[in-house]
Amino acid sequence: MTDTLAAGPLTSEAADAFRERCRDFLAAHATGGARRDLAAAREFQAALSEAGLAGLAYPTEFGGAGLTLEHERIYRQVAQEFPAMTSELVISHGMCLPVLNEFGTDDQKRRFMPDNIAARTIWCQMFSEPGAGSDVASLQTKAERDGDEWILNGQKVWTTLAHESDYGVIIARTDPEQTKHAGISMFIIDLRSPGVEIRPIHQIDGGRHFNEVFFSDARIPADHLLGEFNNGWRQATAMLMYERVAIGSMGAGSISQPMYDLLLKAARANGSVDDPVVRDQLMEIYCMETTKSLVAMRTRAELKAGKAPGPGGSLGKLAGSVIAWRFREIAMEIAGAGTQAWEPDDAAAAMMQQQVVGSFSSGIAGGTDEIQRNIIGDRVLGLPRDIAVDRNVPFKDLQVGTVRS
Numbered sequence: 001m002t003d004t005l006a007a008g009p010l011t012s013e014a015a016d017a018f019r020e021r022c023r024d025f026l027a028a029h030a031t032g033g034a035r036r037d038l039a040a041a042r043e044f045q046a047a048l049s050e051a052g053l054a055g056l057a058y059p060t061e062f063g064g065a066g067l068t069l070e071h072e073r074i075y076r077q078v079a080q081e082f083p084a085m086t087s088e089l090v091i092s093h094g095m096c097l098p099v100l101n102e103f104g105t106d107d108q109k110r111r112f113m114p115d116n117i118a119a120r121t122i123w124c125q126m127f128s129e130p131g132a133g134s135d136v137a138s139l140q141t142k143a144e145r146d147g148d149e150w151i152l153n154g155q156k157v158w159t160t161l162a163h164e165s166d167y168g169v170i171i172a173r174t175d176p177e178q179t180k181h182a183g184i185s186m187f188i189i190d191l192r193s194p195g196v197e198i199r200p201i202h203q204i205d206g207g208r209h210f211n212e213v214f215f216s217d218a219r220i221p222a223d224h225l226l227g228e229f230n231n232g233w234r235q236a237t238a239m240l241m242y243e244r245v246a247i248g249s250m251g252a253g254s255i256s257q258p259m260y261d262l263l264l265k266a267a268r269a270n271g272s273v274d275d276p277v278v279r280d281q282l283m284e285i286y287c288m289e290t291t292k293s294l295v296a297m298r299t300r301a302e303l304k305a306g307k308a309p310g311p312g313g314s315l316g317k318l319a320g321s322v323i324a325w326r327f328r329e330i331a332m333e334i335a336g337a338g339t340q341a342w343e344p345d346d347a348a349a350a351m352m353q354q355q356v357v358g359s360f361s362s363g364i365a366g367g368t369d370e371i372q373r374n375i376i377g378d379r380v381l382g383l384p385r386d387i388a389v390d391r392n393v394p395f396k397d398l399q400v401g402t403v404r405s
């Protein structure tokens with residue numbers, strides 16, 4: 001490794017050298033085809049780690065490259081010139097890794113971060129439950145202390161990649177005497193433990209990406225408590241903010257318009273590219289994506305300046321969803337039935353279909369559009385908050401989620 005932990009801003013020579021190093025690596029390894037293939041993403045990540053380019057801004061002691069957020073920005077920027085290789089690792093790296101880094105003990109960081117960074121282990125996020133999605137603080141899965149262990153009972157749902165994961169970052173109720181936001185703790189759970197049952201959910205696009213997960217007396221070692229006991233809500237909120245930044249500013253190294261590119265290809269393919277209405281629609285998506293890129297770059301710049309991700313991350317997440325919905329409408333006008341049915345060997349049409357069908361989930365996953373608007377309203381714009389009648393009531397006295405009187 002030629003770069004060491006930079007004490008100050010990178011010189012332009014060092015930045016250029018690092019950019020070239022990233023470009024060389026990506027030209028050799030980012031060969032495409034891995035968008036929805038976890039095995040290929042893991043292979044790529046292993047090579048990235050071998051080359052000293054994985055976990056760029058994390059300390060070497062914890063498996064990172066010990067470089068700076070500026071190095072990370074340069075890598076992201078160069079990576080945008082190549083096919084996306086690590087989309088499947090967004091939960092492991094965009095959500096679980098920063099939470100491990102922020103709340104883990106040094107012992108936990110040494111134990112779990114190197115394998116996470118190199119994708120030798122895969123991690124998932126276990127928050128949502130039947131009846132506790134938008135209002136995730138209503139969760140009923142409980143963890144009770146028994147000697148050196150916690151005993152976990154309950155159910156999670158929509159757990160992306162649980163069936164491929166080694167570990168989950170899970171939140172569970174640890175004190176029902178406290179109010180619903182207070183008595184929650186966060187744990188690292190080994191998903192191969194006895195008492196953990198993972199059932200895949202089949203999707204409309206033929207995929208099996210997420211799962212229901214049931215816990216029946218599953219045991220978690222006491223030293224897998226992540227962060228402070230009963231402080232899980234604050235940590236979960238931090239993880240959700242990392243999630244919104246990860247989703248909303250994916251590839252935020254520079255300005256890009258991937259949805260516009262797809263639509264332009266479709267319009268050229270069917271000869272509608274000269275139609276003034278189509279051109280108007282193409283420009284609409286182009287402008288929306290350009291604006292989203294700029295918002296994402298601002299969010300990343302704030303992170304680089306040492307700011308923890310705040311509620312502003314919701315803006316990028318919401319923008320992605322609004323664009324996905326508008327993209328679907330325009331794609332269906334341009335490509336018609338081609339967005340729903342296509343020849344098996346037509347990769348471009350399959351990509352379009354994936355985006356069209358997948359657009360429905362973009363306004364739900366990571367918090368719904370309504371919830372992002374609420375966050376922006378009350379925490380960014382300072383508008384009055386929603387009325388909450390259950391804030392000061394002990395959880396055990398509430399009727400939440402699947403509880404029936």
Ligand SMILES: Cc1cc2nc3c(=O)[nH]c(=O)nc-3n(C[C@H](O)[C@H](O)[C@H](O)COP(=O)(O)OP(=O)(O)OC[C@H]3O[C@@H](n4cnc5c(N)ncnc54)[C@H](O)[C@@H]3O)c2cc1C
Pocket residue numbers: 091124125126127128131132133134135157158159160161210361364365366367368369370371374386
């Ligand atoms: C593709 C995908 C992947 C996911 N992956 C994961 C994962 O890995 N881990 C995980 O824990 N969860 C995951 N989820 C779950 C996701 O976080 C929840 O689906 C989401 O938070 C919404 O919760 P819900 O489905 O229970 O809907 P509900 O909360 O029941 O919402 C139903 C409707 O009511 C609206 N609503 C609810 N409350 C309010 C309010 N206060 N104001 C205005 N409107 C409101 C919502 O916007 C929505 O339209 C995933 C979901 C999807 C679609």
